[in-house]
Amino acid sequence: MKKLKMSESYAGYLMVLPAIVIICAVALWPVVRSFWYSMFDLRLNHPAKSAVYLSYKLDMEKYVDTRFYVEGTLKELKENTAGHKGVEAAAVEQQLGTLHNQLMQSEAIASRYEPVKQLLDDFKPVSDATLRYVDLSREKARLYLNTIAEVTERLQALSTAENDAADQAVELMEEFRLSIMQPNFIGFGNYRYYLEELKVHNGKPGRLGMALLNTFYFTISSVFLELVLGLAIALLINKSFRGRGLVRAAILVPWAIPTAVSALMWKFLYDGQTGVVAKFCDMIGLVENPGILLTTRMGSMLSIIFADVWKTTPYMALLLLAGLQTIPVQLYEVGQVDGATKLQRFFKITLPLLKPTILVALLFRTLDAFRVFDLVFVLTGGGPANATETISVYAYKTMFAQMNFGRGATLSIVVFICITLISIGYVKILGADVLKDQAE
Amino acid sequence: MKHLGKIMAVLLALTLVFSLGACGQKQEPEQESEQKPASTSGADSETAEPEAKTPEEPVKLIYARGMDSTKANIKIIEAFNKKFEGRINVEFREMPSDTGAQHDQYVTAFAAGGDEFDVVDVDVIWPAEFAQAGYSLPLDKLIQKDGINMDEYMQGQRDAGTFKGKLWAMPKFTDGGLLYYRTDIIDKVPQTWEELIAAAGANKGKEGTKFGYVMQAKQYEGLVCNAVEFIAAYGGAVVDGNGDIIINSPETVKGLTVMKEIVTSDFVPNNITTFTEPESHTAFIEGQSVFIRNWPYQWALGNDEKQSKIVGKFAMAPLPKGDKKAAACLGGWMTIINKNSKYPAEAWEFVKFMCGQEGQKISAIDGGNAPTYLPLYKDEEVLAKSPHFADQGFVEGLKAAVPRPVSPIYPKLSDIMQIEISKALAGEQSIEDAVKHMDEKMKAAVAEAK
Numbered sequence: 001m002k003k004l005k006m007s008e009s010y011a012g013y014l015m016v017l018p019a020i021v022i023i024c025a026v027a028l029w030p031v032v033r034s035f036w037y038s039m040f041d042l043r044l045n046h047p048a049k050s051a052v053y054l055s056y057k058l059d060m061e062k063y064v065d066t067r068f069y070v071e072g073t074l075k076e077l078k079e080n081t082a083g084h085k086g087v088e089a090a091a092v093e094q095q096l097g098t099l100h101n102q103l104m105q106s107e108a109i110a111s112r113y114e115p116v117k118q119l120l121d122d123f124k125p126v127s128d129a130t131l132r133y134v135d136l137s138r139e140k141a142r143l144y145l146n147t148i149a150e151v152t153e154r155l156q157a158l159s160t161a162e163n164d165a166a167d168q169a170v171e172l173m174e175e176f177r178l179s180i181m182q183p184n185f186i187g188f189g190n191y192r193y194y195l196e197e198l199k200v201h202n203g204k205p206g207r208l209g210m211a212l213l214n215t216f217y218f219t220i221s222s223v224f225l226e227l228v229l230g231l232a233i234a235l236l237i238n239k240s241f242r243g244r245g246l247v248r249a250a251i252l253v254p255w256a257i258p259t260a261v262s263a264l265m266w267k268f269l270y271d272g273q274t275g276v277v278a279k280f281c282d283m284i285g286l287v288e289n290p291g292i293l294l295t296t297r298m299g300s301m302l303s304i305i306f307a308d309v310w311k312t313t314p315y316m317a318l319l320l321l322a323g324l325q326t327i328p329v330q331l332y333e334v335g336q337v338d339g340a341t342k343l344q345r346f347f348k349i350t351l352p353l354l355k356p357t358i359l360v361a362l363l364f365r366t367l368d369a370f371r372v373f374d375l376v377f378v379l380t381g382g383g384p385a386n387a388t389e390t391i392s393v394y395a396y397k398t399m400f401a402q403m404n405f406g407r408g409a410t411l412s413i414v415v416f417i418c419i420t421l422i423s424i425g426y427v428k429i430l431g432a433d434v435l436k437d438q439a440e
Numbered sequence: 441m442k443h444l445g446k447i448m449a450v451l452l453a454l455t456l457v458f459s460l461g462a463c464g465q466k467q468e469p470e471q472e473s474e475q476k477p478a479s480t481s482g483a484d485s486e487t488a489e490p491e492a493k494t495p496e497e498p499v500k501l502i503y504a505r506g507m508d509s510t511k512a513n514i515k516i517i518e519a520f521n522k523k524f525e526g527r528i529n530v531e532f533r534e535m536p537s538d539t540g541a542q543h544d545q546y547v548t549a550f551a552a553g554g555d556e557f558d559v560v561d562v563d564v565i566w567p568a569e570f571a572q573a574g575y576s577l578p579l580d581k582l583i584q585k586d587g588i589n590m591d592e593y594m595q596g597q598r599d600a601g602t603f604k605g606k607l608w609a610m611p612k613f614t615d616g617g618l619l620y621y622r623t624d625i626i627d628k629v630p631q632t633w634e635e636l637i638a639a640a641g642a643n644k645g646k647e648g649t650k651f652g653y654v655m656q657a658k659q660y661e662g663l664v665c666n667a668v669e670f671i672a673a674y675g676g677a678v679v680d681g682n683g684d685i686i687i688n689s690p691e692t693v694k695g696l697t698v699m700k701e702i703v704t705s706d707f708v709p710n711n712i713t714t715f716t717e718p719e720s721h722t723a724f725i726e727g728q729s730v731f732i733r734n735w736p737y738q739w740a741l742g743n744d745e746k747q748s749k750i751v752g753k754f755a756m757a758p759l760p761k762g763d764k765k766a767a768a769c770l771g772g773w774m775t776i777i778n779k780n781s782k783y784p785a786e787a788w789e790f791v792k793f794m795c796g797q798e799g800q801k802i803s804a805i806d807g808g809n810a811p812t813y814l815p816l817y818k819d820e821e822v823l824a825k826s827p828h829f830a831d832q833g834f835v836e837g838l839k840a841a842v843p844r845p846v847s848p849i850y851p852k853l854s855d856i857m858q859i860e861i862s863k864a865l866a867g868e869q870s871i872e873d874a875v876k877h878m879d880e881k882m883k884a885a886v887a888e889a890k
Contacts, residue, residue: 044551045573045848046889062574069605123577123784127553171604272711273650273723291710296866383659384713385866386859400544402851403551403573 031416034409038191041184042406048178056141057133057181058109060116061126066175068120070096073172077158077165085158092154092169099147108134133181141180148176190410207386207394208414215390217301219369222308226365227358229309230316235350237317238324248321255314263378266307270294270379297387300380304388308375312368316361323357324350356430363426367419391415498529499786504546505561505773507537510740512807516799520790528786530559537718539563539661543851550575550778558781559790561773562609563661564600564843565850571603572848576776578606582788588796594812596841601774603848608776610795613809615735615771616841617669618834619757620742622647622730622750629757633673633698636731636760637705643730644707651729652707654720659862662716664844664854665769666733667861670695672769672842673762678857678882679845685886688879695762696864696871703865713865725750733759735771736838739826740808756828758837770841772812804829810838849889856881 036052043049047062074096077089104110112131119126126132136144152173159166197206205213237248254262269277272291282290292299327350335345373392376382382389382397391411399408505513517530535542543566549556551573562570570576583590590598590607597611619636621629625646630636640652656662668678676692679685703712709723717734721741724732725748732738739756742748758766775795777787793799800811804822810829816822817829828834845853856878864874 045547045569047572047574050551050573073605123581125779127780168605175604272714273709289710291712293711295711295713297868380714381658381660383858383862385863385868386659387866397855400548401540402849402855403547404852 031413034412034416037405037409038413039185039187040406041186041189042404042409044403044405048181049184051181052185053181053183054185055183056136056138058103058136058141058144059132059179059181060109060112060134061120061132062175062179064113064116065120066172066179067100070169070172070176073165073169077169080165081158088154088158089166092151095147095151099144102143103140106134106140136180141182144180145177148173152177184406186406190406193407194410194414207389208391208411210386211389211391211394212414212418214301214388215370215372215392218305218308218372218390219366222305222312222369223362223365225305225309226313226316227362229313230320230361231358233313233317234320234324238321251314251317253314254311255318257311259311259374260378262311263307263375266303266310267294267379270303294380295384297385300384300388304376304379307379308369308372311375312365316365319361319364320354320357323354323361326357327353359426359430363423363430366422366426370419370422371415391418498525498527499783501528501530501558501783501787501790502533502556503530503559503790504533504535504557506535506539506542508534508807510737510744510807512803512805512809515806516794516802519798519802520793523793524789528789530790533557538716547573547575550780553780555778555780555782557778558783558787559794560776560778561612562776564597564615564770564772564774565846565854567601567609567774567776568603568846568848569850570776571606571608575779576608577779577781577784578608579610579777579788579791580606583607586792588792592814594814594839596770596839596843597772597774597812600770600772600843600846603846609774610776610791611812612773612775612795613800613803613807614812614838614841615737615773615810616768616838617665617733617759617771618736618738618768618837619759620724620732620734620738620754621757622649622753623755624753625649625730630760633670633702633760633762637702640707640731641705646730647727649728649730651709651723652705653702653731653733654708654715654723654729655702655712655733656715656717656720657703657713657865658716659713659858660716661854661858663861664857665771667696667699667857668769668842668844669733669759669767670699670762672767673759673765674698675762675764678853679847683845683847683886685879685882687882688875691764692875693871696861696875698762700865700871704867713862724754736810737808739828740806756834758834766837768837768841770843772810810835847886849885852885852889853882856885 040052041049042052047059074089074093078086078093081089104113112134115131116126152170155166155169155173159170161167194208197208198212199206200209204210233251237244237251257265266277269275270293272278272289272294275290275293278287278290278293281287281293287293287299293303294300331349331353332345335349340348371392372390373396376388376390376393377396380388382393391414395408395411395415398404398411503517508514514532517532521529535545543563546557546560546562550570562576567576571578593611594614597614598607601607601609601611619629625643626639630639636653642652643649644652656666671678671687671692672695674691674695676687676689676695678687702708709715720729720732721734721738723729724734724738725742727749742754743751745751759768760766775791777784777791781787794803795813797813797816800813800816801819801822803809804811804816804819805825808826811817811822817835823830844850847853860869860874860878860881863869864871869877
């Protein structure tokens, strides 16, 4: 009997195992991966730092290709310079030749050399990574780098004018140097960099600090406004009146429009020359002139918040409406019999019973608002004067405009930490609330 | 019941096996056909059979460039497809007009080693970055093989395409900032920025105009172009020949001060700091502005009767002078071949056509773009359509355009300039502080990139 019970509980674990594996794969793995990348100096547009390297590697494609050009340039240098300099050029050639022979002693490099050269001569990329990258020992990599540094110095001494053969050779040596992939693990270097950006200098926070402030400002104001307006709308469409179905459907329209599209729409509405909203604000004296909306720090931030409120209030209203419908009508009837005013009924019955729904709705919206990207990107691109740059926009610029994936991953981790803290906060309040209910 | 369960289990297992098997079968031929073009590149002769089949079907090339308000590039592609009918077929992908947004899409595709684009038009500021990152194919050997005389191309553009001694991008057309003005309002073209400020203020409102001057001042790449023109006009510079940052100078401060004076004046639109090219050229062709600073494409657009209200009522001139000289920001577009393209030989045919005499002629006549292929400045058909190409001042102005910093980390440098200058224009920091911050941040970025 006991044995059966044991196997049953194992079977139970077995049943939930796939779910746990899937959760780990889709939820935790990206975070772990981002954290791993954030520990590296990873820059996709830097030839020697475009991937995670834990050991020294030689990029055969670059090495072979550069070697072709070096041979030509050194030949030119030898022929065009007489006397002492010609001798020096020959000596440099000799030194590079020795280095090449030392490299070719390794079976891995020698066997790859010809196939790579063949591909390059046909203008084909070396897309096979095992063919392209060869592991190098630390000693050999050091020897290589030292030799290149020495040769660079000797060539610099030979250069007499800008862009002469020796000068070109120096540039090619830089290519040689970048053919070696060095380990680019930097630990918490990226985090230290951003910690510096958090500090306040001359009364102004650094870029990350500013981006975080902008994000929090946007999140708190937009979510607060959405809650108030959403609750009002939910109360309204919870009442029965003619055409309620139509109103309920119509209210969802802003939410159904893709954010990028509605952002473009608002861009035209806010436009200082032709925008209707801008003109209206000007007419009622809200702003000095219609151009202010998108060109000042205050104006552009408020414009973005307003566009977001317009778009996501329906979502809030929908969630709250669902909560309102779970409140039994009898409670209101009892309240009415006891002589409670409408206001009292709202504060004593509706709000307390709606509290869990409100908290869940707030959690959803806060997390959403914190990651705001598309609205800002389309409406202002982070400007003017970087006044509307949120943390997601900053991460986007770092990752996809500057291709700095190490730094970008670090910013993603910062977002992750903030989101986690917000979630924990909400869950604490929610959890306490539920526990209290149960105790009662 | 027990039996039923077992039978169900077996059935389930069987369906799984079959569906997996089916998947495997379906995938195989697909994979094969995808790999073939790539493997023909190798030395192995196993794939000789399919190779014989390829010439019958034209090779499909994907060519991408940013939004074109003229239709010149469509005509180039049509002409090329006609010439190479049955051999090569070029398909066009339109990208956003914002050059920064284009850049980000390309680098995302290239960094993943993708081959979805074969040929791509690049802004003059990208070749160094693309070359350093290994996205583009060096063209020297191809040029040598086909005996193309590069001396027939404009020097500034060739320099922009050259990085570490190799040419990575073929010059297509050149751009420089130019001043356009309404001939029905302005008699005497302003020669200096001071004169322009006076003229724009005095003539605002005439002939139904609303503004005196429009430019590009949003926090984006175009802001850097406009700023570089002011900086250079007053004798400043961003980088020197060795790639060292030399932006911190009184000349830079002076140039940017004039820029700020214009941006905050009452003769520009009140939302000038949201203006990119489309906003500014729309204002000009709608007849709303007396002056505009824009690229050469404004000429063809302004004379397009379908869109423009000012056909025949405007002319162009070099940008006004500062203390030192008149400076136009070097712009323009070049063409690269994706290093991972499956068809480099065919892609080179297309690049050769588009950037050669035939393609550049179409681009000049239908697009109003200034050629980088110098013999076209003597071509009668081109001159008939764009008489200003014969104007020595125009050509010399473009030839002497000042480049933006040539650097493999250009996007980072540009980002720094955009933010600091935008802050200065918005009045959040003084010009002196902006210049000091740019200097510090750019130097740090350059040091870090080594």
